[in-house]
Amino acid sequence: MNDSRQMNIALITLDSLRYDSALEAKTPNLNAIFTSVGIENWVKVGSQGTHTLASHISMLHAGILPSWNTDDVPGPYNRKKENLFKAQLPWDRKTDATYPTPPASNIVIGFKELGYRTVGIGGVHWFDNRFVTSGFWEKNYFEEFHWEERFAEEEPDGLEYQIDLAQNLLKEEDDRPLFFFLNISSTHIPYRNGPRNIQGQAACLEYVDSHLPRLLSLLPNPCHVIIVSDHGDCMGEDGLWGHAVYHPKVMEVPMVSFILDSNHNELLEKLAKGQILNEKIHQVPKGKVTRELKRLWGKYGPDSWGGRFGEKKSHYTNTLDGSEDE
Numbered sequence: 001m002n003d004s005r006q007m008n009i010a011l012i013t014l015d016s017l018r019y020d021s022a023l024e025a026k027t028p029n030l031n032a033i034f035t036s037v038g039i040e041n042w043v044k045v046g047s048q049g050t051h052t053l054a055s056h057i058s059m060l061h062a063g064i065l066p067s068w069n070t071d072d073v074p075g076p077y078n079r080k081k082e083n084l085f086k087a088q089l090p091w092d093r094k095t096d097a098t099y100p101t102p103p104a105s106n107i108v109i110g111f112k113e114l115g116y117r118t119v120g121i122g123g124v125h126w127f128d129n130r131f132v133t134s135g136f137w138e139k140n141y142f143e144e145f146h147w148e149e150r151f152a153e154e155e156p157d158g159l160e161y162q163i164d165l166a167q168n169l170l171k172e173e174d175d176r177p178l179f180f181f182l183n184i185s186s187t188h189i190p191y192r193n194g195p196r197n198i199q200g201q202a203a204c205l206e207y208v209d210s211h212l213p214r215l216l217s218l219l220p221n222p223c224h225v226i227i228v229s230d231h232g233d234c235m236g237e238d239g240l241w242g243h244a245v246y247h248p249k250v251m252e253v254p255m256v257s258f259i260l261d262s263n264h265n266e267l268l269e270k271l272a273k274g275q276i277l278n279e280k281i282h283q284v285p286k287g288k289v290t291r292e293l294k295r296l297w298g299k300y301g302p303d304s305w306g307g308r309f310g311e312k313k314s315h316y317t318n319t320l321d322g323s324e325d326e
Contacts, residue, residue, distance in 0.1 A: 006114070006177040007259075008223040009099065011059065012215075014254075015052060015124050015153070016243060017187040017205060018198075018232030019044045022254035025202035027209035029271045033216070034256065036267055042254035043077045044068060047231040050251070051244040052126040052183075053134075055230035060141055060181070062087045063097065063107040066228055066253055076226075076257050084226065084257070099224075108141040108179065117176040119169055121162050122147035123185035142181070144169070153188040159208060163215050170218045178220055184208060189233065189242060197235055213271035222261035229253035 014022075022042045034041065045066040049055035058064045063085030068077055075082025076098065085107045086097035101110025112118050120142040122128070127147045129135040138145035146165060151158045162182060170178075186192060187204045194200035216225065232250045234240035243250050260268075 006116070007099065008178045008180070008220045009111070009116075010178075010180040010182070010216075010219050010223055010225045012181075012225065012227045013056065013059075013183045014205065014208065014227065014229045015183055015185050015188040016231060016233050017201065017229035017254060018249055019229075019252040019254045020249075021187075021198050021201040021232075022205060022229070024198050025205040025209070027206060029209045029213050032267065032271060033212075033258075033264075036264060037258040037260070039256055039258055042256060043073070044252055045073075045077050045228070045255045047229070047251050047253050050231055050246055052124055052230055056126070056183070059085075059230075060108055060137075061106040062089070063101075065226070066230075066255055077255060084224075106141055108181075111179040112143055115176055116179045117174050118143045118179045118181075120145040120181040121151070121165060121183070123151050123158065123162065123183035124153050124188050127183055128152075151185060153185040153190065156186075156192040159184055159186050159211055163211060163218075166215065166218055170220070178223075180219065182215070183230075187229070196241075201233070201235075213268045216260060217265070217268040217272055219260065221265075222259055224257070224259050226255070226257050228255040 019042065045068045047055055047066050048058035048064055055066070059066075063083065064079070065076065065084060067079040069080045070078070073081075076084045083097045085099055085101070087101070087107050087110070088103045099111075101107050102113055104110035104113055108118050108120075118141075120127075120137060122137065122145070126134050127137055127145075129138045129145060129147050146169075148161065148165075149155075150161045155161070162184070166180075166182070170180075186208050187201055189196065191200045191204050192207060194203050219225070230253070231243050232253055233243050234245065234247050234249050237247060237249050240247055
């Protein structure tokens with residue numbers, strides 16, 4: 001059993017997925033999961049880079065996730081209100097992240113120093129560990145890092161091979177908490193050989209959705225799951241195509257952040273078997289927060305962290321003073 005004072009963490013990046021493509025996609029499995037954890041839909045955030053390398057360096061090196069820092073957006077989607085991760089930098093050594101890490105060369109190494117098992121699975125070619133320009137994830141970040149040609153964007157069914165690998169890796173007996181990273185290439189050009197438009201990319205997310213329950217069911221409990229795109233793609237807007245160029249459609253990306261624990265096992269099992277649950281589970285009334293979230297935060301929140309780095313902040317904090325739903 002994992003130490004309940006240390007949350008398992010899964011960072012899943014949907015490569016190149018733009019925000020409006022995510023809204024266009026029909027994703028019954030994600031919708032059921034969103035409902036079960038009290039999320040209405042994807043949140044629009046701004047990428048920290050116009051291409052894969054820049055965005056992932058921001059996330060895995062400094063802990064700076066995509067964000068949208070206007071007052072109407074809550075944490076962790078708003079970094080002014082909450083940082084899930086935060087590297088200790090020479091000019092800013094505060095440890096006010098939700099999951100603080102000690103001084104280290106990057107946050108992944110920081111989690112390793114906290115006793116986490118760090119496992120990464122790359123997707124697009126920026127994670128190809130055969131080359132110097134993309135092989136540093138294995139050398140400088142993760143304790144265990146894996147990439148294969150069949151995981152890359154040219155393979156339409158690459159996610160299934162990645163999940164097969166994750167199943168073999170995560171079935172190993174290990175008492176350490178887990179920091180898990182997965183880059184999914186299915187939403188990257190050539191969009192599983194589909195049309196190069198919003199509908200074509202949305203169809204790729206629908207493919208991901210069909211396999212996501214099996215992936216999530218492999219994660220140890222409890223697990224804080226962050227699903228986010230690293231950047232978007234232009235699809236002809238202003239005469240631009242693809243990414244690695246500044247454009248609002250490249251910078252606007254979808255993100256969700258939620259906690260799964262053993263109470264979600266039955267839901268994930270049914271979804272993985274194709275038994276889609278149509279009813280709304282743990283529906284969140286406006287202005288209230290579910291008992292589920294209160295229970296999770298009470299069990300795994302600031303008082304359970306152990307005090308090594310001080311009290312954590314949570315994106316649930318502002319809602320916990322309200323009355324419980326009936």
